Amino acid sequence: MLASRGDHITKLAFLAVIAVGVASISSCSRPGADSLTPDGAPLSAAPTRLPSFEDDVIAQMMVSADAAGPQWAPAGSATLGPGTQLTTQGVGQCTANYVFIDNAANVYLGQSAHCAMTAEVMSMNGCRWGNSRSLGTLVSLERGGAPVLDGATPAVGRLVYSSWLSMQQAGETDRNVCAYNDFALVKIAPGQVAGVNPSVPFWGGPVGITSSGVGAGDRVYTYGETNARTDSTGLSPHRNEGKADDSAQGGWTHSLAAVSRSTSGDSGGAALDPNGRALGTLSTLGLAAPIVNTIGDLGHELDYARAHSGIPGLRLVLGTESFRPTP
Numbered sequence: 001m002l003a004s005r006g007d008h009i010t011k012l013a014f015l016a017v018i019a020v021g022v023a024s025i026s027s028c029s030r031p032g033a034d035s036l037t038p039d040g041a042p043l044s045a046a047p048t049r050l051p052s053f054e055d056d057v058i059a060q061m062m063v064s065a066d067a068a069g070p071q072w073a074p075a076g077s078a079t080l081g082p083g084t085q086l087t088t089q090g091v092g093q094c095t096a097n098y099v100f101i102d103n104a105a106n107v108y109l110g111q112s113a114h115c116a117m118t119a120e121v122m123s124m125n126g127c128r129w130g131n132s133r134s135l136g137t138l139v140s141l142e143r144g145g146a147p148v149l150d151g152a153t154p155a156v157g158r159l160v161y162s163s164w165l166s167m168q169q170a171g172e173t174d175r176n177v178c179a180y181n182d183f184a185l186v187k188i189a190p191g192q193v194a195g196v197n198p199s200v201p202f203w204g205g206p207v208g209i210t211s212s213g214v215g216a217g218d219r220v221y222t223y224g225e226t227n228a229r230t231d232s233t234g235l236s237p238h239r240n241e242g243k244a245d246d247s248a249q250g251g252w253t254h255s256l257a258a259v260s261r262s263t264s265g266d267s268g269g270a271a272l273d274p275n276g277r278a279l280g281t282l283s284t285l286g287l288a289a290p291i292v293n294t295i296g297d298l299g300h301e302l303d304y305a306r307a308h309s310g311i312p313g314l315r316l317v318l319g320t321e322s323f324r325p326t327p
Helices: 005-018 055-060 163-170 175-180 190-195 298-308
Strands: 085-088 092-095 099-101 107-111 138-142 155-162 184-188 219-223 237-242 253-258 270-272 278-285 292-297 315-317
Touching: 085 107, 107 155, 138 184, 155 163, 155 190, 163 298, 175 253, 175 292, 175 298, 184 190, 219 253, 253 278, 278 298, 292 298
Parallel strands: none
Antiparallel strands: 085 092, 085 138, 099 107, 099 315, 107 184, 138 155, 155 184, 219 237, 219 270, 237 253, 253 292, 270 278, 278 292
């Protein structure tokens, strides 16, 4: 059963009380979840950006909307896409980040792996603590931030990839991968693809995938959708300020100084760089001042998924709408 609006508000109030001294929590709305903190050293003040992937590798991981195959719904009337609320087996409610496609024209929505966790965890280390629901688990898909879905029957997808499950199966030992690879895919039924648009709401894009990290002071644009808000449309877009990447983390994660606080349920949402390219996916959000949110690097997460998901030709679909960094 989906958690009620009252449950979410109660949870938010409780988290606000314990926020002092807590660096971050999982931004997935999961009743009863403890504070979640990513493993790894704190970010350094290194001013340089980190190299990520060569341009030819990035090109293989994305496809334009026109070349992808499906006939996408108009952005203004689409019922599914980035910003869709994803509720995994009626418990973990998060935000879809981007649209993906494979060689067989199957369409997927991305979310965070921790959105499908089955129990409270000690950290965001998916190799050690990543208790996840199994592949094939049903995921409800709803757009618009409705508190109780207003009696509407949401679309339904299935969890088909979890970085946590894949890392455990592969025996992954890389510290950065284990700590920051927080990515999952939900397959959309063929009959629902006609309602999909790959554009990020409000901002537009993505126009590509970031091939390097962010620098201190860079603008980063995020979008999160949650039924914990009473005015989801007005509060869902966020403009953030990037913090310098830490070379010790190998480009796997980025840190954002948030102008306005994200909230429970924003987890998994899209993050765009100053040029409208897909930078990453929201993994944890800050409660204590200063507000610092962390995101997983999409290039690294998608590259890992392409190698371990068993989905041939998995690629990011670029948006049909141009990027608009509106204040």
